[in-house]
Amino acid sequence: MSAYILITITTATRDEALRIARTLVEQRLAACGQVSGPITSIYPWQGVIETTEEWCCTLKTRAALFAAVATAIRALHSYVVPQIVSTPLDAISADYQAWLDASLQ
Numbered sequence: 001m002s003a004y005i006l007i008t009i010t011t012a013t014r015d016e017a018l019r020i021a022r023t024l025v026e027q028r029l030a031a032c033g034q035v036s037g038p039i040t041s042i043y044p045w046q047g048v049i050e051t052t053e054e055w056c057c058t059l060k061t062r063a064a065l066f067a068a069v070a071t072a073i074r075a076l077h078s079y080v081v082p083q084i085v086s087t088p089l090d091a092i093s094a095d096y097q098a099w100l101d102a103s104l105q
Contacts, residue, residue, distance in 0.1 A: 002088035004100060005063045009073055010041060010054040010083045017057040020076045029069045030059040031103035062104055063088070
């Protein structure tokens with residue numbers, strides 16, 4: 001298992017994505033948060049296929065912090081079931097890894 005991960009979430013607004021990213025970086029649960037969008041998401045919700053505009057937030061952190069990050073996201077997020085998914089980072093340059101370590105709890 002990779003020691004580092006990207007966590008991807010989606011939010012209803014750019015401001016919400018920015019607020020979550022800033023809070024997690026301030027708490028040193030994420031070393032970096034990148035917000036992009038808008039994106040269009042299509043998904044089933046309560047028996048209906050929804051099409052909505054969302055914002056994507058990608059957070060860089062340690063795999064060991066996933067549970068703490070997920071808890072913080074749920075506390076800050078407006079969705080009933082927020083997307084909180086991780087992707088392992090299998091190759092990281094040494095200098096970037098050192099920066100990650102210095103930036104995280």
